[in-house]
Amino acid sequence: MNTASHQTDLKPHAAGADTSVLSGAEVLLRVLAEQGVEVIFGYPGGAVLPIYDAIFRQDAIRHVLVRHEQAAVHAAEAYARSTGKVGVVLVTSGPGATNTVTGLLDAMLDSIPVVCFSGQVGVPLIGTDAFQEADTTGITRPATKYNYLIRRAEDVAPCVHEAFHIARSGRPGPVLVDLPKNLMVGPAPYSDAPRAPHPSYRPQTEPGRDVIARAVAAMKGARRPLFYTGGGIINAGPEASAALRKLVEKTGFPCTSTLMGLGSMPAGDRRFLGMLGMHGTYEANMATHGCDVLIALGSRFDDRVTGRLDAFSPGSFKIHADIDPSQINKIVQVDVGIVGDARRVIEMMLEEWECTPANTRQPIDMAQWWHQINEWRKTDSLGFVQDRAPGAIIRPQYAIRRLHELAIATGRDTYVSTEVGQHQMWAAQHFGFDKPNRWLTSGGLGTMGYGLPAAVGAQIAHPDALVIDIAGEASTLMNIQELSTIAQYRLPVKVFILNNQYMGMVRQWQELLHESRYSESYSAALPDFVKLAESFHGKGLRATCMGELDGVIAEMLAHPGPVVADICVAQDENCYPMIPSGAAHNQMLLGPGQDDEISAEGRMLV
């Protein structure tokens, strides 16, 4: 098949004919500037030398040098997630490109707009196993929303413009553009963003009135309704979260959120039930199980949310709004499917709610429902036991609660990234988020090593904000080299390590499923994190008992530069509540001592 061909008005320039002729690399940077790009996260190499030379000779776009290409993508993801802009990555060919794969897939599963530029060997060398050659578009095809291998100089400008359009529109996602070196060196024509981008790409963002009306009719008749919101609300911009708060207020419905949707509702709102799913609150999961109308907004019935599928929210009338039509009826058959941008869906639901009489079907009497929910709340499923004696062992949940309280006390805008595992779930449970775009975590792919580079991206985007990576000692070692990036750019990132000397979630599952045979999950031979921080020109702190915790957190928050705080926490703490794999929402484990109920079927699940 042919290469993508796009008509451009500009005639090809003859090389060196006049000084206004731009090289491919210069065209690339001009398009980036047109697209509003301010920061590139990248790492140079042979195939992208012409692009790095063009970067050197301009100052409109800032380049942030990471220490590993995977980290460049995570940094760009966090930059995108925390600003609403597209994150941009630049890496070299071969290993540079293959190192981005994890990050790209991470962005794919969490619907984060990222454009990744990878160098490629010159067009004449493609397919010859040249030095640092990789079939980058082949390797990244299932890890991206779309990708390009540019083969002609006149395709550079239109394809790069289009890449941004595809990354940010519809369901956002990562787009990779593979740039052969000779096209970056040679002349290329500049062209503006094409008025009609990719002819076959037409995402639907405006929901249909009729389905909104059907959804609202069901909502009006609900006695036990529940909003179940997800990352789609965050992706739809802060206006979507504002609209959601209004909708929750107007309807008086309870609301639960997925991991990716945290912050769209204020954590302390009386109508917010906390996170649902595997480590969600008792009240959120019981409400999901017992509701009669479930309104899923920008969420996708992930297996971490649904638990045992045939027992998921049995008997409820299900409404599902998503910008991606393929999500509707994918896992759970729904009664009303709405395709559209979350903000527009919520705004139209609000309009419809206002103009429909309250008693179209039956009078809403939700007092009983709220009474039931408040009964569930009394379970205090996030509760834990903390010995307050100064010499007592720190419980990780308590450490996060104190971190949250002391961070609030600073009055600073706070962004939290996490790695993946127990600490991530505890952060989701105990660090209350009141605003969208402040919570940066790897939900879909579950990428250990996400948090530290994500903190880099967030701090670059928000230089004056408080940026904390709530980490585990195992995860954070996966991208620990980024302490060097943090040092280079003097980023005041706070790395808050909940150090239990185990891959805690692995250890927890081994305890629950494999009779406590802790196969390879002990974090042996750990570095001294205090000295590690110091060797990367940062401040290292350690708290080993309750008496030291507040002092360490306060010192960390007060320090103007980067800090690694090694918080030595209880080794045997498990993350509860928990829906064991293969179980239903009303079969939660609320604490230790209920661990012997996991079915043989459940053991097969991830």
Next chain:
Amino acid sequence: MTTQQESPVSAVISIQVENESGALARVIGLFSGRGYNIESLTVAAVDESRHQSRINIVTTATPHVLGQIRAQVERLVPVYRVAVMTGREPHVAREMALVKVIASGERRADALRIAQAFRAHPVDASATSFVFELTGASDKLDAFIDLMRPLGLAEVSRTGIAAIARGAAIL
């Protein structure tokens, strides 16, 4: 209500795509990556002026999975439209086969006679062999190939199915 158990049906998935590098790889990568089956596959440019190609994939899946295939394929950037044609949607599906038979004497005469009955045309002949060209529904091709087996069937090349809806409906 969750995914219900349904029995699998055979279907032709017809996909109108932008004729661009990697479009076919995206489609078939989606099939293998998501565990969908491909029984046959055809692809060719059908509209040069608008840079469009058509991919036809024969698969067997439950109606729920067929719905998923359609939705997943439709969201690929270079895909314009997708049609899922099962026995319920009236459509024409045709395939061509080139069948090489190596035979002499009585078996050679038999092969030629059966070929005539099937309207298979000999497009190549040598003293010891024929190549027959046969177009039709896949089961007709199957039947012909089965009949050639005892008569010296040596090699078969099939195109896979091209399909289109009956009547005025278009993709």
